[in-house]
Amino acid sequence: MPTPVLQVQHLVKRFGEFIAVNDISFDIGPGEILGLLGPNGAGKTTTIQMLLGVVTPTSGSIRMFDLDLATNREEILRQVNFCSTYVALPQALTVEENLWVIARLYGLSYIQEQIDDIVKRLEMEEFRYKVTRKLSSGQSTRLGLAKAFLTKPKILFLDEPTASLDPDIAQKIRSFLKEERRSSGLSVLYTSHNMHEMEEMTDRIIFLQRGKIVAEGTAQEIAARFGQVDLEEVFVKLAREK
Amino acid sequence: MTFDLMTFRLISMKFHRIYALVARHLYLYRRSLPRIMEIFYWPFLDLVIWGFITVYLAKFEGQIPGGVTFFIGALILWDILFRSQQGVTISFLEEIWARNLMNLFASPLKPSEFLAATMVMSVFKVLAVSVVMVVCAGLFYSYNIFVIGLWLIPFVLNLVMAGWIIGVLTTALIMRFGQEAEVLAWSMVFLFQPISCVFYPIEVLPGWLQAIAWMNPAAHVFEGMRAVLSTSVSPIVHLAWATGLNLVFLGIVVAVFHWMFEFCREQGLLVRVGE
Numbered sequence: 129m130p131t132p133v134l135q136v137q138h139l140v141k142r143f144g145e146f147i148a149v150n151d152i153s154f155d156i157g158p159g160e161i162l163g164l165l166g167p168n169g170a171g172k173t174t175t176i177q178m179l180l181g182v183v184t185p186t187s188g189s190i191r192m193f194d195l196d197l198a199t200n201r202e203e204i205l206r207q208v209n210f211c212s213t214y215v216a217l218p219q220a221l222t223v224e225e226n227l228w229v230i231a232r233l234y235g236l237s238y239i240q241e242q243i244d245d246i247v248k249r250l251e252m253e254e255f256r257y258k259v260t261r262k263l264s265s266g267q268s269t270r271l272g273l274a275k276a277f278l279t280k281p282k283i284l285f286l287d288e289p290t291a292s293l294d295p296d297i298a299q300k301i302r303s304f305l306k307e308e309r310r311s312s313g314l315s316v317l318y319t320s321h322n323m324h325e326m327e328e329m330t331d332r333i334i335f336l337q338r339g340k341i342v343a344e345g346t347a348q349e350i351a352a353r354f355g356q357v358d359l360e361e362v363f364v365k366l367a368r369e370k
Numbered sequence: 371m372t373f374d375l376m377t378f379r380l381i382s383m384k385f386h387r388i389y390a391l392v393a394r395h396l397y398l399y400r401r402s403l404p405r406i407m408e409i410f411y412w413p414f415l416d417l418v419i420w421g422f423i424t425v426y427l428a429k430f431e432g433q434i435p436g437g438v439t440f441f442i443g444a445l446i447l448w449d450i451l452f453r454s455q456q457g458v459t460i461s462f463l464e465e466i467w468a469r470n471l472m473n474l475f476a477s478p479l480k481p482s483e484f485l486a487a488t489m490v491m492s493v494f495k496v497l498a499v500s501v502v503m504v505v506c507a508g509l510f511y512s513y514n515i516f517v518i519g520l521w522l523i524p525f526v527l528n529l530v531m532a533g534w535i536i537g538v539l540t541t542a543l544i545m546r547f548g549q550e551a552e553v554l555a556w557s558m559v560f561l562f563q564p565i566s567c568v569f570y571p572i573e574v575l576p577g578w579l580q581a582i583a584w585m586n587p588a589a590h591v592f593e594g595m596r597a598v599l600s601t602s603v604s605p606i607v608h609l610a611w612a613t614g615l616n617l618v619f620l621g622i623v624v625a626v627f628h629w630m631f632e633f634c635r636e637q638g639l640l641v642r643v644g645e
């Protein structure tokens with residue numbers, strides 16, 4: 129078994145009395161897509177924010193590439209990126225300008241070539257000089273992905289990347305992701321409220337509920353374990369349990 | 371934070387990341403007329419009003435040491451401090467308004483690099499405003515700020531630094547208390563105006579307030595300026611005090627900023643400011 133690129137151990141996040149993430153441990157192997165599933169408020173976004181170093185864990189450890197995030201922030205963050213439907217890039221800049229700023233921020237070389245390349249692969253030519261504010265939601269999502277892929281991350285955190293997209297574009301984005309994973313061995317942590325997408329995309333799923341891991345395995349394994357036909361049924365069953 | 375740790379953080383800053391942030395702001399300004407106007411609006415209005423006051427007061431010339439035109443010079447210098455502070459704070463607010471903090475701080479960017487970029491922006495704003503004010507004062511009121519001479523340079527540098535101090539402090543507070551504290555970006559600096567002794571000498575203040583004012587680097591700058599203009603006394607002592615106090619306070623507010631930053635990361639506020 130190859131060494132994991134990401135290792136999370138006994139991760140806890142409290143906000144005052146409230147426990148948003150309650151002692152979770154998991155890891156992600158190279159080239160693996162791990163799904164993070166759970167009802168609203170389960171702690172998925174909080175977990176990703178801790179992995180990105182923008183929220184400090186109350187306790188537990190986060191290691192990536194065999195380095196501790198708490199002490200190697202710069203080194204690690206250079207090699208990871210994220211995309212979330214709920215975090216946009218500055219609206220007043222053009223697509224090109226936004227990508228350029230990100231490229232500088234992550235210290236890329238051959239910036240223009242890299243931007244040209246990602247713009248082409250995500251079919252963004254027609255709006256690349258547009259102001260971000262004027263993009264449609266499908267176009268902004270593609271920009272979000274371009275931002276994430278531009279820096280050639282080894283681990284990618286995707287927080288509901290396809291929310292609010294029409295099925296056609298969502299499908300395109302999924303194939304893009306799969307292709308990237310095949311060609312570059314990228315590892316992904318993926319959240320979504322679309323169960324079919326989860327089944328299609330992920331190698332393995334972690335089911336979070338009220339900050340705790342309540343199930344883990346492939347979509348089929350989880351469904352089988354709970355005696356349900358698919359993930360959606362499991363989700364509804366688990367979410368309604370009090 | 372020990373001094374060693376701080377110097378280490380400073381020298382380990384990466385230029386390309388500071389450059390990225392500065393470029394990001396320049397892109398923003400390049401396309402935004404309201405933002406450009408905002409830089410010049412207040413300084414210009416101030417200059418008009420104080421210009422007329424000076425014209426009026428010129429009738430009593432001779433009774434006010436240093437000449438009444440000192441008011442115009444004082445005004446320009448005050449605006450340097452004010453714009454310097456704004457350059458830092460508004461650059462941070464822009465990131466809040468654009469909800470961009472998550473993008474920035476999930477990248478390898480360090481808080482110190484972030485602050486450095488806001489300071490670069492502040493220098494740009496100060497340059498723009500100074501040029502406009504100096505030219506306008508010259509055209510409208512035949513006022514030449516360069517009568518102050520070479521002393522102007524170190525004093526202006528100190529004013530810029532004093533602006534950074536208030537700017538970084540304000541930024542730390544807005545980060546901590548969220549958007550409700552935004553108004554501080556425009557009001558905080560005026561808390562320091564009375565004890566900066568911009569338009570009057572420090573001895574008009576009551577004794578206890580004088581004691582406080584002497585702790586304010588800006589007060590030393592303005593006292594020093596008056597010394598140069600009215601008595602041609604060397605202001606070296608004022609300059610030394612201003613520089614010393616500035617360095618101490620800048621160190622303190624940068625430490626406060628880092629401390630607030632860590633606090634906000636703990637509370638999950640960093641990704642939430644602006645919501």
Ligand SMILES: Nc1ncnc2c1ncn2[C@@H]1O[C@H](COP(=O)(O)OP(=O)(O)OP(=O)(O)O)[C@@H](O)[C@H]1O
Nearest residue numbers: 143148167168169170171172173174175637638639
């Ligand atoms: N900064 C914060 N302060 C206090 N509570 C917080 C903070 N951030 C998140 N929480 C709480 O932590 C819990 C988990 O939130 P989180 O956003 O991680 O959920 P999620 O699984 O991403 O949900 P969703 O599916 O709705 O996106 C929620 O109850 C939320 O209110």
Ligand SMILES: [Mg+2]
Nearest residue numbers: 172173174287
């Ligand atoms: Mg979420």
